[in-house]
Amino acid sequence: MSDLRALYEEVILEHNRKPRNYMKRPEGANRSAYGFNPICGDEFTIHMTVEDGVVKDVGFEGAGCAISTASASMMTQAVMGKTEAEAEALFEAVRDLLTHDHPDPATAGRVGKLQVLTGVREFPMRVKCATLAWHTMHAAMHGVDGTVNTEEPEEHHQCAIGGGH
Amino acid sequence: MTAVTTGAMTLPLDVEPIRAQFPVLHQEVNGQPLAYLDNAATTQKPRAVIDAVSGFYERDCANVHRGVHALSARATEAYEAARGSVQRRLNARRPGEIVFVRGATEAINLVAWSFLRPRLQAGDEILVTEMEHHANIVPWQLLCQQIGAQLRVVPVTDSGELRLEALDGLLGDRTRLLALTHVSNALGTINPVAEIVARAHARGVPVLVDGAQALPHVAMDVQALDVDFYVFSGHKTYGPSGIGALYGKHEHLQAMPPWQGGGEMILSVTFDRTTFAAPPLRFEAGTPDMEGAIGLAAALEWLESVGLERAAAHERELLDHATRALRSVPGVRIIGTAAEKAAIISFTMEGAHPHDIGTILDHEGIAVRTGHHCAQPLMRRFGVPATARASFALYNTHAEVERLVEGLHQVRRVLGR
Numbered sequence: 130m131s132d133l134r135a136l137y138e139e140v141i142l143e144h145n146r147k148p149r150n151y152m153k154r155p156e157g158a159n160r161s162a163y164g165f166n167p168i169c170g171d172e173f174t175i176h177m178t179v180e181d182g183v184v185k186d187v188g189f190e191g192a193g194c195a196i197s198t199a200s201a202s203m204m205t206q207a208v209m210g211k212t213e214a215e216a217e218a219l220f221e222a223v224r225d226l227l228t229h230d231h232p233d234p235a236t237a238g239r240v241g242k243l244q245v246l247t248g249v250r251e252f253p254m255r256v257k258c259a260t261l262a263w264h265t266m267h268a269a270m271h272g273v274d275g276t277v278n279t280e281e282p283e284e285h286h287q288c289a290i291g292g293g294h
Numbered sequence: 295m296t297a298v299t300t301g302a303m304t305l306p307l308d309v310e311p312i313r314a315q316f317p318v319l320h321q322e323v324n325g326q327p328l329a330y331l332d333n334a335a336t337t338q339k340p341r342a343v344i345d346a347v348s349g350f351y352e353r354d355c356a357n358v359h360r361g362v363h364a365l366s367a368r369a370t371e372a373y374e375a376a377r378g379s380v381q382r383r384l385n386a387r388r389p390g391e392i393v394f395v396r397g398a399t400e401a402i403n404l405v406a407w408s409f410l411r412p413r414l415q416a417g418d419e420i421l422v423t424e425m426e427h428h429a430n431i432v433p434w435q436l437l438c439q440q441i442g443a444q445l446r447v448v449p450v451t452d453s454g455e456l457r458l459e460a461l462d463g464l465l466g467d468r469t470r471l472l473a474l475t476h477v478s479n480a481l482g483t484i485n486p487v488a489e490i491v492a493r494a495h496a497r498g499v500p501v502l503v504d505g506a507q508a509l510p511h512v513a514m515d516v517q518a519l520d521v522d523f524y525v526f527s528g529h530k531t532y533g534p535s536g537i538g539a540l541y542g543k544h545e546h547l548q549a550m551p552p553w554q555g556g557g558e559m560i561l562s563v564t565f566d567r568t569t570f571a572a573p574p575l576r577f578e579a580g581t582p583d584m585e586g587a588i589g590l591a592a593a594l595e596w597l598e599s600v601g602l603e604r605a606a607a608h609e610r611e612l613l614d615h616a617t618r619a620l621r622s623v624p625g626v627r628i629i630g631t632a633a634e635k636a637a638i639i640s641f642t643m644e645g646a647h648p649h650d651i652g653t654i655l656d657h658e659g660i661a662v663r664t665g666h667h668c669a670q671p672l673m674r675r676f677g678v679p680a681t682a683r684a685s686f687a688l689y690n691t692h693a694e695v696e697r698l699v700e701g702l703h704q705v706r707r708v709l710g711r
């Protein structure tokens with residue numbers, strides 16, 4: 130049960146039960162992207178209001194497993210109020226943390242509370258769950274109405290396929 | 295020991311000696327004994343199949359239909375004998391009605407491109423059902439796009455049965471084929487194939503039946519059912535993967551052009567023209583999966599030796615047990631409650647995403663499937679993105695059902711429900 134607890138950290142469960150900034154489409158949202166995992170059906174839309182290079186507001190809607198929901202919830206909290214560059218750096222750091230066996234030691238310091246997500250690393254099948262919202266946020270920052278899916282090489286993430294949904 | 299009544303006989307299926315024949319079942323996963331409940335995805339293999347495949351490599355390995363030497367003769371004989379095994383399992387009229395393919399998917403594609411394409415015109419219709427696996431949707435869709443034909447869909451009821459009353463309205467003058475599954479991989483529903491075939495034939499519509507989920511569970515008689523095409527995969531019925539079969543009525547296969555060209559499928563080749571072999575070789579271009587065919591025959595014979603009826607009765611008991619037990623778990627909703635079901639239970643659980651269910655059960659050594667089961671239109675029909683699915687084989691036990699139930703309670707505990 131011990132390593133399962135690492136995946137389902139109390140913090141993660143709490144965010145899953147009460148996701149923050151959920152079902153929220155901020156006033157004047159000017160960035161959004163739809164991300165989905167075609168294998169498991171998780172899907173999230175991230176809406177952001179970015180003004181003067183700062184994430185003024187962010188929200189998400191959609192549905193997924195406990196890990197993806199909690200990760201989306203924590204992502205919105207983490208990028209709220211950050212500059213685009215800071216949000217981008219956080220995306221890089223989280224991705225590094227989740228997908229590399231030996232992440233850059235500096236990374237852990239940079240992600241702060243998001244470290245609870247590291248338990249996912251022991252469950253390779255679930256890494257995509259944890260990164261989905263982050264990739265979607267990344268796409269939203271880089272273009273309006275982008276579409277992301279977990280099964281495409283990353284370079285393609287920014288190609289907008291139609292408009293969001 | 296489970297005592298079951300099947301028709302006139304009362305035969306117990308003693309599960310332990312059967313389990314003993316499956317090496318893979320005897321291992322621990324995450325420190326717990328493996329409970330393999332993902333049989334609709336693929337079944338495990340008995341020693342008889344493993345030995346047949348390795349025996350081919352150890353004694354008879356040679357290419358078929360080519361050499362005159364002893365090994366090639368033995369390989370050819372075994373390969374063609376395997377065709378005979380499939381013929382008997384389906385009760386086809388002749389071995390020539392059995393084409394070896396990679397699996398159900400390839401068989402459906404073969405029928406799409408070789409049988410249907412030449413007779414399909416813009417505005418024609420292909421009828422499928424709402425409960426089809428993607429393998430029985432996408433090939434028809436590709437064909438429709440090329441030709442300008444249309445896919446039409448027989449809907450399912452809330453309990454997961456086909457709405458037969460809608461069938462007659464959907465079978466029109468322009469319907470060129472009805473393609474439906476015998477047993478739904480996502481709901482477990484066993485469709486009344488005989489009645490459906492009769493109705494389609496009354497309108498002159500040929501029928502393809504996808505037997506991928508049926509072969510491990512139900513008896514099959516292609517003559518009695520009068521189906522035009524029947525397809526299945528070896529790996530879902532205790533045999534190897536990468537091998538399966540297409541049954542086609544002799545007159546259909548005779549009229550069908552080849553769909554892949556190459557060696558083995560010809561009578562003669564010049565640079566001007568090629569004369570093709572008769573079916574089934576016409577459809578088996580290149581060196582076939584010889585060991586696969588031999589392993590498949592071993593699997594079919596093994597299941598016959600256990601007794602399909604006995605196996606089915608045991609699975610029916612597991613299904614009843616699991617259905618009752620899952621209903622007792624708070625928040626569980628079973629998707630697919632047809633009167634006639636194979637031992638497949640799809641379910642959702644309030645407050646627990648199927649993927650979390652899958653991970654937590656795996657931690658208990660219990661393998662179930664989670665996701666959309668390659669039946670996304672069906673998931674949409676039931677308003678769920680995905681389900682968890684427990685699917686049983688004849689080697690599963692009542693103790694494993696109990697472990698599944700205990701595992702679901704564990705899911706509730708872990709997720710704090």
Ligand SMILES: Cc1ncc(COP(=O)(O)O)c(C=O)c1O
Pocket residue numbers: 334335396397398399400427429430475477478479504506507527668
């Ligand atoms: C009903 C049904 N049809 C077709 C298939 C495809 O079988 P294969 O992948 O072996 O070709 C499956 C496999 O999941 C199935 O369940």
